[in-house]
Amino acid sequence: MxxxxxxxxxxxxxxxxxxxxxxxxxxxxxxxxxxxxxxxxxxxxxxxxxxxxxxxxxxxxxxxxxxxxxxxxxxxxxxxxxxxxxxxxxxxxxxxxxxxxxxxxxxxxxxxxxxxxxxxxxxxxxxxxxxxxxxxxxxxxxxxxxxxxxxxxxxxxxxHVERMVMGVLLAFSLVAILTTLGIFATLVFETWRFFGMVSPLDFLFGVQWNPDPMSATEHIDASRYGAVPLFWGTLFIGAIIAMIVAIPVGMMSAIYLTQYANPRFRAWAKPALEVLAGVPTVVYGYFAALTIGPAIRNVALMLGVSNPSSESALSAGLVMGVMIIPFVSSMADDSIAAVPSAMRDGSLAMGATKNETIRRVLVPAALPGIVAGVMLAISRAIGETMIVVMAASTAANLSANPLEAMTTVTVQIVALLTGEGSFDHPTTLAAFALGFVLFLVTLALNFIALRVVKRFREAYE
Structure with a gap:
């Protein structure tokens, strides 16, 4: 039909x-x-x-x-x-x-x-x-x-019409909830099947990630499914390197646009900054893979670093941080603007400079909202796929050297589900287990961030 x-x-x-x-x-x-x-x-x-x-x-x-x-x-x-x-x-x-x-x-x-x-x-x-x-x-x-x-x-x-319309709106609002429940149920079911073949302890605390899709399901080596290198790579690229770029730049731009910039400059600078949020992530991925990665490798070779990788964690993290800048800047901008003007005016009236007012009054007062925005940005970064798929490596590496190749949870999910793998093999089911862990982490970060924002708003209402 x-x-x-x-x-x-x-x-x-x-x-x-x-x-x-x-x-x-x-x-x-x-x-x-x-x-x-x-x-x-x-x-x-x-x-x-x-x-x-x-x-x-x-x-x-x-x-x-x-x-x-x-x-x-x-x-x-x-x-x-x-x-x-x-x-x-x-x-x-x-x-x-x-x-x-x-x-x-x-x-x-x-x-x-x-x-x-x-x-x-x-x-x-x-x-x-x-x-x-x-x-x-x-x-x-x-x-x-x-x-x-x-x-x-x-x-x-x-x-009668109002009740019908309310019922239709309720049905549409339930779509998002039911979709989330469906995703959660699918992840739980497939993860349960995976943990029936591989111990959760080996998966969550093992340090070797080398799944073998050609191995027989009767002879599974659980030690090859240790996901700690993937978790570390995800945090190192998304929560450390990317945030080192995004938080200072986003915060400083928000402070300048809200406190120092004249209205004419702000009228075009803020939309120009937010244009970055509309750029497809695949474009960032190409930029990281074709420009930033080789450039970092060449600079590292000039400085005498041995065997730097063009698929380094640094290249993926830097580009991801640039992508997150508008998110952090927008959240910080809204949080600073939400601080009552009486606090700023009172500080200036008592003789404090504008710089001191920002550092000691506005930023501390807006800190809960800024922290919530940073947590949402981290959640967005660790769930990013295209940038790390194109710029990061598929090699699991437990290292703190940003010039080495690393992989992330999302890269491995794409790799495990690419091809013609059987859905009753632990190598394929491992993708659902990784997705389940990523789902729980991002859900927890979003929940905590929303609670922080709620308390911040209640403090000034």
Whole structure:
């Protein structure tokens, strides 16, 4: 079923219901002697439109995946499917090609069986589409009859519409919560499977990371799955090097823009600074890999450093810090601006210089908000993917030398899930365990930062 069909059908019938109910409400008003009415004609229209469109749209959205399963069952039960391979990639490729040929008969054909199955697929899809549309029209008709019987002059249509709209808004707000719960449940399930093969202690405290995707699942060497080098690389690049760049530059720029810059300079300097936040991270990654990394390596060789890496932690951390600068600057700017002006004016009135007022009054007062912004920036940095994938190494290295190659959790997640690894092998499942740890760390940092911001706001409200 085409994704546009449920939308167009629901909108069309909903519009018809809206026009009919609104016209009927106008008739009620024309025949009424009272000057006061329970609702506007548009409320009657929206009441009818929502009752007709929403149930039908929900059914059609649910019918899409149901009909896909029914179509696949019909295809597999057809005589043409008896010669398909029982399992494996070839079977999946033939079925996928048949599905593509059913929607695009002139498309490429690599398997003879797919052409025959495509005809069965097209006929079955058309059959279940007609059934779905028919049931949807019955639902819309039943809803229309219900609305027609309910349309009376004393109907509190406005209250009903407001409750319906509130329900729709609640459903949309639940999407984010349910998505987070779905991600969390998936990570927990796959991590549990991984820890059934590799001990959590070996994973969380082991210092050797060298997974072997070719090893048999019956003979897993748990000592090869020590994630400490990955955790250290993530913290060293994202929470140390990047923050050494982002925090001073972001703080100083925020202080200058809020306290020293004239309005004309601030009017273009602040948007120019925030443009950095809109640059795609893949551009930063190219910049780090092609420019910063080789430049750092050449400078290190000139200074006599032996074997510096062009995929060093320093190159990835520096570029990541530049990317985080607008984030830190914006949070510090908002925190300093939120400090009551009476504190600044009082300090200046007592003879303190502007510099002393900033150092001893404004920054200490805004410190909770600044700290919260820094924590959110760290959370953003350790979850960054593209910069470290392109600029950092895949070699796990437990070192404090920023000129050496290091890897991060996100780099290894990409590496482990790239290719054709089996999802019942610990090498692939290790990506979910790493993702689960990263999820918990970033969630904790975000929660703490939001709590700090809340207390900071309460202190000045």
């Amino acid at each position: 085409s994704p546009a069909l449920p939308i167009l059908l629901a909108l069309g019938l909903g519009l018809a219901a809206w026009l009919f109910a609104r016209a009927r409400a106008l008739t009620f008003r024309a025949n009424s002697t009272s000057k006061r009415h329970s609702a506007l004609p548009s409320h009657f229209g929206w009441y009818a439109a929502l009752w007709v469109a929403v149930p039908m749209a929900l059914f059609l959205l649910a019918w899409g995946p149901i009909s896909s399963q029914l179509v696949m069952a019909d295809v597999l039960d057809s005589p043409a499917a008896q010669d398909l391979p029982a399992f494996g990639q070839q079977r999946m490729a033939i079925l996928a090609e048949a599905r593509n040929l059913a929607s695009n008969p002139g498309g490429p054909n690599f398997y003879d069986e797919a052409r025959t199955l495509a005809q069965v697929y097209a006929e079955s899809s058309q059959f279940y589409t007609f059934i779905g549309v028919g049931i949807a029209l019955l639902i819309a008709g039943a809803s229309a009859v219900y609305v027609y019987l309910r349309l009376k002059p004393d109907l509190a249509a406005r209250n």
